[in-house]
Amino acid sequence: MDKKKDTPAEVETVTVTMSRPVAEAVQAACEMYLRLHMGQFNDLAEDLCMAKHYADMDAKRFKNAEDEKEDFYRALENRNMMQDDMDRAYQMFACHPLIEDGMRIPYRAEQVWLSIRHALAWHDKPEGDWTNVSFDKPLNRSDQPQPTVKLTTTADHEPKRDEKEAKGGRTKSEKRCRDKNLRSLQKRNNAGSVQKWLFGSSQGVERRTNQRH
Structure with a gap:
């Protein structure tokens, strides 16, 4: 008798459905993760030190x-100091293992970043742009297959027409609604015909009533 296996089957692929804003956030996070491992801290320092200034500027919180201007230069100074300090710390303390050891996970993240960027670029501009690297085939430096990105647009949710219904210009749901209305109308017409057969038309009933009087 075979014993029941407690170990679940190994996961081969993972499918995640997300909105475009979330996909863009994942794209940015994967890019940042790769750059941090490569010692590129400029974007991180920019985000951390300049984000508040740009938010205050968009919200028009400055009195004049x-x-x-004063807040902008203060944010720039903080950004530059943070960049210099992180660069020095990286050079002094970061170990530099072999690429296959230290960059295994970052290169997997790079796949996700480039795949999402590539798919969104071609969706937004189907004619392409040879001057923009976003349209280039995604680079794969990892030990894993290239991720597959499938985009779903609002047009994909519109009702589809089959060949027969396309000729009449009606979808299946419209046809069902039309048939339901026809059946309801037929029932009312049949009820009216029976009433007319039993009692005659309203004019005939009124005429016979007047004759009696």
Whole structure:
């Protein structure tokens, strides 16, 4: 008798459905993860030190142009100091293992970043752009197959027409609604015919009533 296996089957692929804003956030996170392992901290320092200034500027929280200018230069100074400190710390303390050891996970993240970027670029601009690297075939430096990105648009949710119904210009749901209305109308017509057969038309009933009087 075979013993029941407690170990679940190995997961081969993972499918995740997300909105475009979430996909763009995943794309940015994977790119940042790769760059941090490569010692590129400029984007991180930019985001951390300049985000508040840009948010205040968009929300028009500054009382005047002088306050905005002063805050901008203060944020720039903080950004530059943070970049310099992180660069020095990386050079002093970061170990540099072999690429196949230290970059295994970052290169897998790179796959996701480039695949999402490539799919969205071709969707937004189907004619392509040879001057934009986003349209280039995604680079794969990892030990895993290239991820597959499938985009679903709002047009994909519109009702589809089959060949017969396309001739009449009606979808299946429209046809069902039309048939239901026809059946309801037939029932009302049949009921009216029976009433007319039993009692005659309203004019005939009124005429016979007047004759009696």
